[in-house]
Amino acid sequence: MSFDGAFTHAMVSELQSALVGGRVAKISQPYPNEVMLTVRNNSHNQSLLLSAHPTYARVQITTIPYANPATPSNFTMMLRKYLDGAILVKLEQVANDRIVQLTFSARNELGDQESIALIVEMMGRHSNVFLIDRGDNRILDLIKHVNPDQNRVRSLLPGATYIAPPAQDTVNPFVDHEAVTDLVATYPAAPVLAKALQETYQGLASDTAHALANALHEPGQVTDLFDAFFDHFNHPIPTLNQFASNKTSFSAFPIINDAITGMQNFESLSILLDFFYQDRAERERVNEQAGNLIHIVRNELKKNRSKFKKLQQTMAETEHADEFRIKGELLTTYLYQVKRGMTSISLPNFYDNDTPMTITLSNQIGPSQNAQKYFNRYQKLKNAVAFVTEQLAKTQEEIDYLSNIQAQIELASPKDINEIRLELQQQGYIRVHQKRGAKKPRLQISQPEQFHSTDGTLISVGKNNLQNDKLTLHTAKKTDLWFHVKNIPGSHVIVHSDNPTEQTIEEAASLAAYFSKARDSASVPVDYVNVKRIHKPNGAKPGFVIYEGQHTAYVTPTTDLVKRLQG
Template sequence: MSFDGSFTHAMVTELSAQLTGGRISKINQPYPNEIIITIRSNRKSYPLLLSANPSYARAQVTAIPYVNPPVPTNFNMTLRKYLSGSVLTNITQSNNDRVIQFHFTVRNEIGDLKSMVLIIEIMARHSNVILVDGSDRRIIDAIKRIGPDKSRYRTILPGDEYVNPPKQDLIDPFQFNDWNQLSELVTTFPNRDVLAGSLQKTFQGLGRDTAAQLARFLHASNALDQQFKTFFNQFDHPVPTMIDAKKPIFLPFKPIGIDAPLKQYESLSLLLDHYYQTKAQRDRVREQGGVLIKVTKNELKKNRNKIKKLEQTLADTKHADDYRIRGEVLTTYLNQVHNGSTTIELPNFYDNNAPIKISLSPEKSPSQNAQWYFKQYQKKKNAIKFVHHQLDLTNADIDYFDNILSQIELAAPSNLVDIKAELQQGGYLRDHEHQNKKKALRQKISQPEQFKASDGTVILVGKNNLQNDRLTTKTADKRDTWLHTQKIHGSHVIIRSFDPSDQTITEAAILAAYFSKGRDSANVPVDYVQVRHVKKPHGAKPGFVIYEGQNTIYVTPTKAMVDQLRANNDQ
């Protein structure tokens, strides 16, 4: 299900119960299109997420951690100026549209109460978060400013009067009571799929999944009015449900006629956290790590091109012996070579005296021509050793940047700071923040994520090369157990136990496989060995180690197990 108007209705009901009467304590903008407003209500803090992300626009209370940028945005500062300390008095929805209005009261500079409205419009790429003066509906600012060059219908700029989005000429289902019209619809369209499409064109705020479920409800009984009321009453008393299919669907009620497994949640917000966590995180990583991804891909492209050139050079060196043979033949028959000649044919004693044609430089003497062939032979012979060395170095670089790209793909936004620092330290990414040439402070490496096995043993998982290096070479005890996927890029995992149980090793191996490039594979091989047998070669790139004496276990990573081990740590 999409975040349609009917789901918006259910979310407004849930948020109103949680937040109304609460006071704003914090306002942050961790991502370009997302605001998190912490509201203190009923002795509890609720992080309210308002997202204008084109793909994942929504409003909810979120439990997913976030990292703030070092400098707040202008819009964030505007929200803090006008809303800090304000009280949320009401949450309303425009008809059954995907527009939510959060009404606040706050005291101005002279102590008078002032009304402010924060509006979120959930409309795909047109989504927006807009701060409006409650007294005259003038726009103070928006997370996305829309000028006349982008919209003919309305502009969203500071000082403009706020104009509602274009209104659809459809019926609000929560205000509907014309049962004859409903009966006519059902009679005219007996096919359930066709009826669902007609319901979407008749009632406002029905997404495809909502309309399909409503059509099922109406076909289930002849008491159309009761079925219709029952269906929409569910949005006032939601049962947050996830259809666990190949393409998961979230609903605010328990669906009918669905064969796939269903999973229920305590709240709509928790449902959305689970649905969007991976998708939204990847989008945020792509958004925040765009420069890192570009630099890494450029380095990969550069090194792969270098490999092609080196392999071509290596192919050329295979003919090095041809130069040696020509040099030796020339030396043997120098008395037959005349000055100024450009070519000569001489018997090749390496090939039963078959004639061999040798090119000559007329400016060189016969002896100099022979020496030139010997020099070319030596040059190509030396090149073989050099090229093999360069191939080894370049392949190592490719492996390194492949690993970096894998880490970015698996990273949470908070992990990007370490990856950025690593690329800066390696000279691959220019450190724009320290162009003043002042001595930069040493980058503080973030902590690895901590999990707990079923028996309570602590398991630590590094999420990037800097974390992996510190975890393996500095933090871990030499008697701890170290795990890593076999020949697959992934995290270093440490079991904080000198003698872990087989169950703990299996659970740690699942973590190692999950936080690796083999996340979506079955039977992933994971090596484990005591930390004492893991060494970092001198001068090796971050995250690179060698080890010996390992055992190998095969596991299939699952998100459910990872979530359980994470929950164990939170208890």
């Protein structure tokens, strides 16, 4: 079931009981399209997420932690100006549309009471969050500014009057069920009926309409079945639906669908959405924040792989260096036979039983110069061997490092991106334009992710190279166990124990495999060794270490295990 008008109806009911009457204690905008309001109500702080994401637009209470940006956005500053300390007096849905209005009572700079609203429109790529002065319905600010030539129906800029989206010619199913009997009689087939229901009733996504069409074919009076279906949204049973294809969907209550192979219930709709959206939304947020990093790393990888290929070609050419030396020696030996103006000559090769060898000559230079030319080419190739060998090693090291960064971005959470960006700045991949005399900004390295094995042993996982270095080289004890996937980019994992159980070792190895490029593989080899056997070579790049005396475990990482150890 999508986050359509019907699901919004159920969510608004949940939020009303949890938030109305509460005071806004904190406001932040951790991501470009999302606002977080901390509302204190009934002695509890609730984090209310208002998302205008083009794919995952929603309104919910969330418990997923987020990283607050160092510099607040202009929209955040406007929200704080008008809503800091405000009381949420009303939270309602507009008809059965995907529009939620939050009305606040606040005091302005003069101490006068005023009514301010936040309006969340959840409409795909047109989703937006508006800050509205209820006195004159003026837009104070909005999370996405839209140029007039992109939307001529209504102005979406600060200072304009807020105009609601154009109303559709549909009926609110929570208010009116008169048309449903005729629809069922006219369209007996469920797929056709579902489309007719969508065209008639407001706020029904395709999956909700199909679920309703199936419900209307159950035994009973049509209007009773219709009302019973929508009454489920007033008394939701938050459900995660699992399909044979391993895909999942969410619904406000268990729905009839033969394709569903399993169901899981949750305490609230918000908890359900946290579970459903965590990985999907996290990946989108990372892509938003790390777009330029992904581009930089891909370009650097492409450049270094091209360089490596050219170096290999040069190395292959050096294998024929002796052929140039032999030609030079033959020309020197039989110099009396070489005449100026020749373009080639065949001479006996005393290195190969006097088998004749044809040697190409330049007719612009003399015999001795031709011989010297071959000696020069031989010497140049011989000199190149040491240089090319060194460059091959350095380029391969660069490719390994960038591949590791690429894997870390793929596995990163939004809060890890700043540290990866800082590392790329320190390594010179990103130029930082600073004013003269300004101090370099220092970023506090965040703590690694914490897990606990089944027996309660603490396990730490570094999510980027800066965390990995700090965790392995500075935080971990020499007697702790260190884990890393074998010859594959991944996280450093530390078991904070000098004598962990076999189960803890297996679980730590699974974490190391999960937080690596081998996440989706089976039987992943993971090396583990005491921290005292880990060494970092001088001048090595962040995250790179060498070790000896390791053991190797083979594990298959699973998301279920990671979530269990995290909990």
